[in-house]
Amino acid sequence: MAAFQAPKHIQRTKTKTTSFHGRGVRFEETINRANVYYITNQIASIHKKPTPIQVVSVSYPKRSAAKIVEAYYKTPSTTDYNGVYRGKHIDFEAKETENTTRFPLQNILTHQIEHLKLVQHCGGISFLLVSFTKLQRIFLLDVSHISQEIQKKSYISLSFFEEHGIEIENSNQLYLNYLYAVDILIDQKELNYSL
Amino acid sequence: MAAFQAPKHIQRTKTKTTSFHGRGVRFEETINRANVYYITNQIASIHKKPTPIQVVSVSYPKRSAAKIVEAYYKTPSTTDYNGVYRGKHIDFEAKETENTTRFPLQNILTHQIEHLKLVQHCGGISFLLVSFTKLQRIFLLDVSHISQEIQKKSYISLSFFEEHGIEIENSNQLYLNYLYAVDILIDQKELNYSL
Numbered sequence: 001m002a003a004f005q006a007p008k009h010i011q012r013t014k015t016k017t018t019s020f021h022g023r024g025v026r027f028e029e030t031i032n033r034a035n036v037y038y039i040t041n042q043i044a045s046i047h048k049k050p051t052p053i054q055v056v057s058v059s060y061p062k063r064s065a066a067k068i069v070e071a072y073y074k075t076p077s078t079t080d081y082n083g084v085y086r087g088k089h090i091d092f093e094a095k096e097t098e099n100t101t102r103f104p105l106q107n108i109l110t111h112q113i114e115h116l117k118l119v120q121h122c123g124g125i126s127f128l129l130v131s132f133t134k135l136q137r138i139f140l141l142d143v144s145h146i147s148q149e150i151q152k153k154s155y156i157s158l159s160f161f162e163e164h165g166i167e168i169e170n171s172n173q174l175y176l177n178y179l180y181a182v183d184i185l186i187d188q189k190e191l192n193y194s195l
Numbered sequence: 196m197a198a199f200q201a202p203k204h205i206q207r208t209k210t211k212t213t214s215f216h217g218r219g220v221r222f223e224e225t226i227n228r229a230n231v232y233y234i235t236n237q238i239a240s241i242h243k244k245p246t247p248i249q250v251v252s253v254s255y256p257k258r259s260a261a262k263i264v265e266a267y268y269k270t271p272s273t274t275d276y277n278g279v280y281r282g283k284h285i286d287f288e289a290k291e292t293e294n295t296t297r298f299p300l301q302n303i304l305t306h307q308i309e310h311l312k313l314v315q316h317c318g319g320i321s322f323l324l325v326s327f328t329k330l331q332r333i334f335l336l337d338v339s340h341i342s343q344e345i346q347k348k349s350y351i352s353l354s355f356f357e358e359h360g361i362e363i364e365n366s367n368q369l370y371l372n373y374l375y376a377v378d379i380l381i382d383q384k385e386l387n388y389s390l
Binding site: 039042043044045047049050051052053055065066067068069070071072073074077078082083084085086087088089090091115118119121122123124 | 234237238239240242244245246247248250260261262263264265266267268269272273277278279280281282283284285286310313314316317318319
C-alpha cells in the first residue's frame with residue numbers, strides 16, 4: 001500500500017473551515033458543476049472518480065452506519081475524470097497553477113501521463129485541463145503533445161499551451177463548459193483522420 | 196451524506212481473515228486480473244473505480260502519512276467499472292448471485308441502471324456482467340434489454356439471460372476474458388447500425 005498525501009482541500013479543512021471555497025477547489029468545482037449540467041441534460045456522462053482510500057479498520061456501532069476508524073490515502077492509479085461524450089471515451093486530469101509562465105509537470109504523476117497515453121492508444125480522447133489561475137486562462141492540451149522531451153523538461157510553457165492547446169473562455173464563473181474545447185478536439189481528430 | 200453499508204469483502208474481514216479468497220470477491224478478482232492483463236498488453240484501459248468514502252476527520256502524525264480516523268461509506272453514484280476499448284467507452288456493473296433461476300435486481304441500485312442508460316444514450320457500451328456462481332455460468336447483458344417492465348419485476352430470469360445475454364465461457368479460472376463478449380456486443384451493434 002502506497003502512502004499518499006491527503007488531497008489539498010481535505011488537508012485544509014483541518015485548519016480552516018472556509019477553505020473549501022478557496023482557489024484550490026474552485027477550478028475543480030467549476031468542472032464538477034459542468035458535469036452535473038451535462039448529466040442532467042443528457043449531454044455527457046462524465047464523473048470525478050472517488051479518491052482511492054485504503055481501509056484498514058472499520059467499527060460497527062449498533063444501529064448506525066459502519067464507521068471507518070483507520071484508513072490511508074492511496075496514490076491514484078489513473079486520472080481524476082472520465083466518461084463518455086458523443087460516443088467517445090473522455091479521460092482527463094484537471095490541474096491549476098499560480099505560475100504565470102509555465103505549468104510544472106510535477107503536478108502530474110508519471111503513471112497518470114502513461115495512463116492518458118494508453119487511453120489514446122485505445123481510441124479514447126485524453127488530455128490535460130490546466131488553469132493558470134493568476135492569468136485567468138484555461139487550456140485543454142491533448143495528450144499527443146506531451147512528448148518524452150517535454151516530460152524530461154518537467155514543465156510545459158504557457159507559449160506551448162498557446163500554440164498547441166485549445167483555450168477555453170470562462171465567462172461563466174460558476175461552471176466551466178469544457179466540452180466546447182472537446183468538440184474542437186474531436187473535430188480536429190476526425191478531420192486529420194479523413195485527410 | 197448518504198450512509199452506506201460497507202462492501203461485503205470489507206465487512207467480512209472483521210470476522211474472518213481468509214474471506215478475501217471467498218466466493219464474494221473471487222468473481223471481481225477474475226475481472227480485475229483480466230483488466231491488468233488488458234492494460235499490460237495495451238488492449239484496453241478499464242479500471243475498477245475506488246469505493247466512495249466520505250472523510251470526516253484526518254490526523255497528521257509527525258513524519259507519517261495522513262491517517263483518516265473517521266470516515267463513512269457513501270452510496271456509489273455510478274457503476275464499478277469503466278474505461279475504453281476499440282475506441283468505445285465501456286461501462287458496467289459486475290454482480291454475482293447464488294440463486295440458480297434468477298438474478299434479483301435489488302443487487303443493483305436504480306440510479307446505477309439510470310447511469311448505464313445515460314452512458315448508452317451518449318454512445319457508450321454499457322451492460323451488466325452477472326455470475327450465477329452455483330451454475331458456474333456468466334452472462335453479459337446489454338443495458339438496452341433492461342426495460343421498465345423488468346425493473347418493476349425486480350429480477351431477471353436465467354432464461355432471459357440465455358435468450359438476450361452473451362454467455363462467457365470461463366475455462367480459465369484465474370481471469371475472466373469478458374472482452375470476448377464485448378467484441379460480440381460491439382459487432383452486433385455495428386451490424387444493426389449498418390442495416
